[in-house]
Amino acid sequence: MREEMKTDNRIPVLEAEDLGIDFGGLTAVNNLSLKIYDNEIVGLIGPNGAGKTTVFNLLTKVYEPTRGTIKLCGQDIGKMTTVEVNKAGIARTFQNIRLFMNLSVLDNVITGMHNTVVYGLTDSLFRTKKFRESEKLAEEKAREILRIFELEDKADVPAGSLPYGEQRRLEIARALATEPKLLLLDEPAAGMNPQETEELMKTIRFIKEHFGIAILLIEHDMKLVMGICERITVLNYGAMLASGTPAEIQANPQVIKAYLGE
Amino acid sequence: MALLSYLISGLGLGSVYAIIALGYTMVYGIAKMLNFAHGDVIMIGAYAAFFAMTRFGLPVLLSVLLSMVVCTVLGVVIERLAYKPLRQASNLSVLITAIGVSYLLQNGAQLLWSSSTKVFPSILAGGSLQLFGGKLSVSWLSILTILVCIAVMVCLTLFVNKTLTGKAMRACAEDKGAALLMGINVDRIISITFAIGSGLAAIAAVLFCAAYPSVYPTLGSMPGIKAFTAAVFGGIGSIPGAFLGGLLLGIIETLAKAYISTQLADAIVFAVLIIVLLIKPSGLLGRKISEKV
Numbered sequence: 001m002r003e004e005m006k007t008d009n010r011i012p013v014l015e016a017e018d019l020g021i022d023f024g025g026l027t028a029v030n031n032l033s034l035k036i037y038d039n040e041i042v043g044l045i046g047p048n049g050a051g052k053t054t055v056f057n058l059l060t061k062v063y064e065p066t067r068g069t070i071k072l073c074g075q076d077i078g079k080m081t082t083v084e085v086n087k088a089g090i091a092r093t094f095q096n097i098r099l100f101m102n103l104s105v106l107d108n109v110i111t112g113m114h115n116t117v118v119y120g121l122t123d124s125l126f127r128t129k130k131f132r133e134s135e136k137l138a139e140e141k142a143r144e145i146l147r148i149f150e151l152e153d154k155a156d157v158p159a160g161s162l163p164y165g166e167q168r169r170l171e172i173a174r175a176l177a178t179e180p181k182l183l184l185l186d187e188p189a190a191g192m193n194p195q196e197t198e199e200l201m202k203t204i205r206f207i208k209e210h211f212g213i214a215i216l217l218i219e220h221d222m223k224l225v226m227g228i229c230e231r232i233t234v235l236n237y238g239a240m241l242a243s244g245t246p247a248e249i250q251a252n253p254q255v256i257k258a259y260l261g262e
Numbered sequence: 263m264a265l266l267s268y269l270i271s272g273l274g275l276g277s278v279y280a281i282i283a284l285g286y287t288m289v290y291g292i293a294k295m296l297n298f299a300h301g302d303v304i305m306i307g308a309y310a311a312f313f314a315m316t317r318f319g320l321p322v323l324l325s326v327l328l329s330m331v332v333c334t335v336l337g338v339v340i341e342r343l344a345y346k347p348l349r350q351a352s353n354l355s356v357l358i359t360a361i362g363v364s365y366l367l368q369n370g371a372q373l374l375w376s377s378s379t380k381v382f383p384s385i386l387a388g389g390s391l392q393l394f395g396g397k398l399s400v401s402w403l404s405i406l407t408i409l410v411c412i413a414v415m416v417c418l419t420l421f422v423n424k425t426l427t428g429k430a431m432r433a434c435a436e437d438k439g440a441a442l443l444m445g446i447n448v449d450r451i452i453s454i455t456f457a458i459g460s461g462l463a464a465i466a467a468v469l470f471c472a473a474y475p476s477v478y479p480t481l482g483s484m485p486g487i488k489a490f491t492a493a494v495f496g497g498i499g500s501i502p503g504a505f506l507g508g509l510l511l512g513i514i515e516t517l518a519k520a521y522i523s524t525q526l527a528d529a530i531v532f533a534v535l536i537i538v539l540l541i542k543p544s545g546l547l548g549r550k551i552s553e554k555v
Contacts, residue, residue, distance in 0.1 A: 060443055086444065086445035091444075091445075100433045102432065108433075110429055111446060114446045138426060
């Protein structure tokens, strides 16, 4: 595997080394190494069943890795639970949208703030000042995020009644409400038409610039991947096939073979 | 006029069922389990209030508060010790554990306080409100019970809809996996749910014993099973459903007792449940849930 061109002394936001997981006798992901820096968009691509979503599940500790280490800003997150990983700074969206459909658009974003708003149960039962202030702050912040994603007019409707493209946007908004250092987007353009995809590319670039965070995205839409990713990692049968700039990936004969067959 | 008076006492009884049903429905909605020990938490709540009033001579309000504290702690401890280790186990294992906890509490109570019935002291001066020149008499207890139930409903609805914790509860009810990934501590939310449900059980215990003033180890079984019926009747998992189901059940039971037969009243109540579930399997206000494949 080719090392990165530029040597970088910065601490990467995400540094995964030799990551792997077995399900019984099946090796779903093996020997995966990833480095993502601040303010960087990295693509994770590969044929169906290559193990891309499994990688997301490993990074968020939905699955326990069988091998390897994961570091977030230099901190080992290997022992953390899913909730702790979120608190440490990894947020994600889902391939098949998993919004809280019965909750309002605003409340969906507010649920993302649980890790950042602090007050105890007693505060909420007795409606202390701290409680009321945190609640107010959470709502203001949530509205601000909705404004960025142009969803503020729909704040009070149930998330389930939004059109598909807006549900995708809301999922990103909810993930950002957890104040992540690393945002994982699982096929954000799935089911979108070309205009919507175009809009989404703008949104992702905007997030990168506005929030200055690292983004790792899984996507099948090559126009989007090649258009916004600075680096791309290709998975095939759970193993890393190639890693490099979009131009390098497009010219890589192994990648072409994996996608098109012999 | 007689009908009106039956309706009001039915509402009173139904209010107790509704408060208990909230415990079943909230726990089901969030932990997706049927907590069959809930009825026995009511029993413990009744004993706690009984001893607070008779043994320690505490005033009624303080006894209710003490009973709420006892039940809340009990509910949280039961969840932590008996149900939490089974989070990944099948629903059937959890259900059987709940039945086990139920018997443990009943037999524990029998061991500690014997099976003999204790007389619950009255919490209200008694008497009734005379309306229409004495043609309609409504017991103060019914009025108090209905008012308490309304207050509980209003507070709970505000809590669930307006507070961050309440919103997190609704999020957990919908998709626990996504809630975890959004940083919601699902275990903590489940604990809070058990705490609230059990605290409400204590209120229900005192109101129930005020109407039927005997305290014994299996006291919780019947109101427990009826409130569970009410929760299913209204649509399990739905808070307004528990409220509506409880009230309707109370009214049906009282009317059946008054106009048909005291002995058949319970049979009629359950027959109504069966019919409702045949027509609308998700209950009156329950959502139709399509299982994810």
